[in-house]
Amino acid sequence: MTTVSATTIWILIIGLAIGSFALRFTFIGLVGDRPIPSWLLRHLRYTAVAIIPALIAPLVVWPAATDGQPDLPRMAAAAVALTVGLVTKKVLTAIFSGAAVLYALLYLIG
Amino acid sequence: MAITTSKSYFWTGFREGLPFVIVVGPFGMLFGVFATEAGLNIAQTIAFSATVFAGAAQFTALQLLQDNTPTVIILASALAVNLRVAMYSASLTPYLGAAPLWQRACAAYLIVDQSYACSIVRFEAEPELTTKQRMAYFVGCVSPVAPIWILMTYLGAVLGAQIPDSWALDFALPIAFLAMIGPMMRTLPHVIAALVAIVVALLTVQVPANLGLLIAGVAGMMAGAQAELALERHKR
Numbered sequence: 001m002t003t004v005s006a007t008t009i010w011i012l013i014i015g016l017a018i019g020s021f022a023l024r025f026t027f028i029g030l031v032g033d034r035p036i037p038s039w040l041l042r043h044l045r046y047t048a049v050a051i052i053p054a055l056i057a058p059l060v061v062w063p064a065a066t067d068g069q070p071d072l073p074r075m076a077a078a079a080v081a082l083t084v085g086l087v088t089k090k091v092l093t094a095i096f097s098g099a100a101v102l103y104a105l106l107y108l109i110g
Numbered sequence: 111m112a113i114t115t116s117k118s119y120f121w122t123g124f125r126e127g128l129p130f131v132i133v134v135g136p137f138g139m140l141f142g143v144f145a146t147e148a149g150l151n152i153a154q155t156i157a158f159s160a161t162v163f164a165g166a167a168q169f170t171a172l173q174l175l176q177d178n179t180p181t182v183i184i185l186a187s188a189l190a191v192n193l194r195v196a197m198y199s200a201s202l203t204p205y206l207g208a209a210p211l212w213q214r215a216c217a218a219y220l221i222v223d224q225s226y227a228c229s230i231v232r233f234e235a236e237p238e239l240t241t242k243q244r245m246a247y248f249v250g251c252v253s254p255v256a257p258i259w260i261l262m263t264y265l266g267a268v269l270g271a272q273i274p275d276s277w278a279l280d281f282a283l284p285i286a287f288l289a290m291i292g293p294m295m296r297t298l299p300h301v302i303a304a305l306v307a308i309v310v311a312l313l314t315v316q317v318p319a320n321l322g323l324l325i326a327g328v329a330g331m332m333a334g335a336q337a338e339l340a341l342e343r344h345k346r
Contacts, residue, residue: 004149004175011181012171013154017161019189025218027199028206036200042335044197046303048166049294050330051191053304054311054323055170056287061312074281081285085292092136094289102281 072109077102116246119239123228123250130224131258137165138259141172142266143273144283148172152267159263163222163256166290167192173283179320187323198226205233206248208241217248225252299341303334 027036060078061070081098085091138159145155145168162168171188179187198221206217228251233244295301307330314322 006151006154008181009150009154009175012175012184013158013161015181015185016158016167016171016188019185020162020164020167020192020195021219023189023192023196024199024221025215026196027203028218028221029211029214031200031203031207036203039335041197041200042338043331044193044200045338046300046331046334047193047197047327048191049291049300050303050307050334051170051187051323051327052166052287052294053291054307054326054330055173055187055191056284056291057308057311058315059173059284060288062315074284077281077285078288081288082292085289086295087292089293091289091293092133094292095140095286098285098289099282102285 073102073105076105116240116242119243119246120250120253123232123247124253125250126228126232127224127251128254130228130255134165134224134255135258135262138262139266139269140282140286141165141168142263142268143270144169144172144266144286145263146267146270147273148175150267152264152271155267156260156264160260163219163259164192164195165259166194169283169286173287174320174323177320183319183321183324187320187327190324190327194223195221195226198223201230202226202233202248205229205244206241209245213245217245220249220252220256222252222255224255297338299334299337302337303330306330306333 060075077098080101081094084097085094088094141159142155145158146152150158158168158171167188170191171184174184174187199218202217202221206214209217225248229244229248232247233239239247291304295304307326310329311322311326314325316322317325
């Protein structure tokens with residue numbers, strides 16, 4: 001694992017702290033009672049649901065730990081975590097199901 | 111119901127926010143473990159959870175930190191994940207916008223998935239509530255969750271420092287993210303937004319500095335918004 005300098009980490013933390021507060025405060029603090037354009041709300045609604053899958057897709061298809069080679073335990077764990085999340089709508093159930101499959105398969109064939 | 115004081119609304123909110131502790135606790139602990147794995151010390155990990163106070167954005171920053179992404183891109187990507195809270199802020203504004211500025215500033219810091227989900231349901235169901243009662247309820251909802259989030263992050267950080275590298279934690283973060291995706295697929299436009307974002311992310315993997323993530327995110331957002339418009343037109 002590459003080591004990251006402490007300065008970089010603190011810049012990140014402070015930057016994210018200020019930025020996150022700004023995002024939360026913009027409307028409730030500054031906009032107040034004024035109406036918000038509906039096109040903006042419509043785009044904001046889909047931010048997390050777009051960014052998180054976009055972040056994850058390359059990591060699943062080309063996992064770093066195996067030098068970018070797709071491998072069975074990781075692909076299976078990914079599929080189980082996603083499926084269980086879709087079916088149960090419970091994040092933690094999905095995490096633990098995926099982790100169980102990952103470790104079971106790593107133990108069996110890894 | 112005869113509950114009228116804002117104090118009793120605080121406790122109503124507290125009771126209704128309590129079940130979220132079961133989800134937030136382990137999640138905070140996972141963050142603590144991953145943060146120490148990514149090279150953060152305990153003070154940094156706790157400062158992260160306490161000041162940023164947004165799980166998904168924190169996990170995003172950690173993942174990108176491990177991919178040697180430039181700091182500016184990490185900030186932009188993690189904040190993009192957090193644009194969601196701007197939407198919550200906008201949605202709460204009609205209900206809490208009349209409160210004094212210092213109260214709104216405190217409330218802003220406390221806007222998370224759980225406090226929003228709880229409050230918006232109550233505010234829509236009981237339009238006769240005063241701003242004071244609403245504020246009390248909102249703060250009540252988040253009161254069980256916030257200390258647990260920080261405490262469990264700390265426990266996770268302490269624990270993470272003792273976990274050996276052989277535990278394949280490289281893939282634990284992807285699993286955590288994949289697990290978050292399922293519950294987000296509430297409507298067809300959400301599914302379309304996710305699918306478009308995935309395709310664009312895979313196509314833009316070669317773009318330097320992980321900028322492909324932001325391109326894919328914007329493409330997904332636009333796809334979701336357009337799909338929503340198209341569905342509305344179809345219904346009429």
